[in-house]
Amino acid sequence: MSEPILRIEGLTKVYPGGLKALDGVDLEIRKGEIFALLGPNGAGKTTLIGAVCGIVRVTGGSIHAFGQDMAHHWRSARRRIGLVPQEMGFDMFETVERGVAYSRGLFGLGPDPARIEEVLRSLSLWDKRKEQIRALSGGMKRRVLIAKALAHDPELLFLDEPTAGVDVELRRDMWRQIDRLRDQGVTVILTTHYIEEAEEMADRVGVIDKGRLLLVDDKDAIMARMGRTEAHFRLAAPLSAVPDALCAYPLHLEDGGRTLTYRGGDGSGKGKAEIAAVAQALAKADIAYTGLDQKESSLEDIFVDLVEQTKGVPA
């Protein structure tokens, strides 16, 4: 396998006051992949990104980017890394065009109006280029952050919670952007606490909690291991036992037999298919139901599972 684009070893960050935000994180990122760092708020995602990008000073461990130790070659490495932060931070009175051109210069590249135009157009910001950033909507501001990060053509791009607090349309839009970056060969590391985002975008997923990387694997493998679909059939009449015709499925009764609950699937659509099959089987067996709720397991559920699994393994 070729040299990883980013290699993190034993990365530790203890904040003054004793909070251990990163606890011996080891991680390798492959060139050209989309990697999702999944974890709840306060898990250490932003700290990890900050450590690579030079915003957080680490307590211990090492970071190699593009095969070079960042402690010594930070200048050349940072030139090739882009960061889209979670919090919006701008000079609000600056125009979009100037702000993006400034970012390019700051990273040591000469002016290139054609490239800036390309970046602005790809983010639908071209019409807004003369406007002050403060005049833009929240979604547009977020695009400016991305434009600023892309202005110096980074090979490795960090997106910290790119879709936190944005509407559905913008989220889809962001996903398309990331797809486009993948096509251009940019390696993307994004953090998220939406499992569907990781599912939609990532090639590989790392799950982080309390500063420790709990697992890193191909997305499909993780979804197969941990993805769950849940469905509740509200029955017209209570049942005393799961009918024999349905015993092939992971079903059980709740709520005094008035609710038939399905929990299963592998995060890749198997759950939905099985629920459809259960519904047909219920109809065939003449068991009426008055309502159906269905949901994919949340990250929260997956965490609980994961932490329990981790605990279950003897050290």
Place this chain on the structure above:
Amino acid sequence: MIGWRSTYAIYRNELARFMRTVFGSLVSPVLTTSLYFIVFGAAIGGRMDAVGGVDYGAFIVPGLLMLTLLSESTSNASFGIYMPRFTGAIYELLSAPVGVAETLLGFVGAAATKSLILAAVILLTATLFVDYHIAHPFYALMFVILVSASFSLLGFILGIWAEGFEKLQMVPMLILTPLTFLGGTFYSIDMLSEPWRTVVQFNPIFYLVSGLRWTFLGEADVSIGTALSLTIAFLALCIAIIAWIFRSGWRLRS
């Protein structure tokens, strides 16, 4: 190895910020200085004896110039670095391939440039009110550049230290302005009696005002050598503090 492109980007960006508010940035110091000239130069100065053979109006020109330079250099540079800290835009600077050299040359260079523009405008304004000439233009320029750079550096440190707008204003308002007023802007040390004559000599700004006055009038309370040495020492101290700030990441990196 200095990233000149990054330096230039920061410098240009800072000057652009200045140009956005150029009216306010220039009008307020020009108005203030004009008021001083009207009151002390024309109104009161007319009734005052010449100081060391120099008309009082001309005598206070270097002092007023210094007053503006010190407070504007300090506050311009402190705002320059405090604003991105305040808005969060600092992330970009921290993640960029720039170190202490680029940051300083960019931010402090821009703040010092603003001060030089301002100095030129103030000197032009002064010609409207009083007759003066500059005895040693080369030294005057050197000295103004040095002072602008030094106090822009001080402002930079302030901007990193401050945790609110109030603290940002504190040093220029509560320390620099009083010290400049008492540092011989409006009088020569000969006009004072003891113990004030001795006390004034503990005021570092006194040497700056005197140094600049020497470049204008060809004579002053202290020699240009002393004034230049002190300014350079102060400049070096500020650079050392900033180098430490960057190495330790104090108030910049978490």
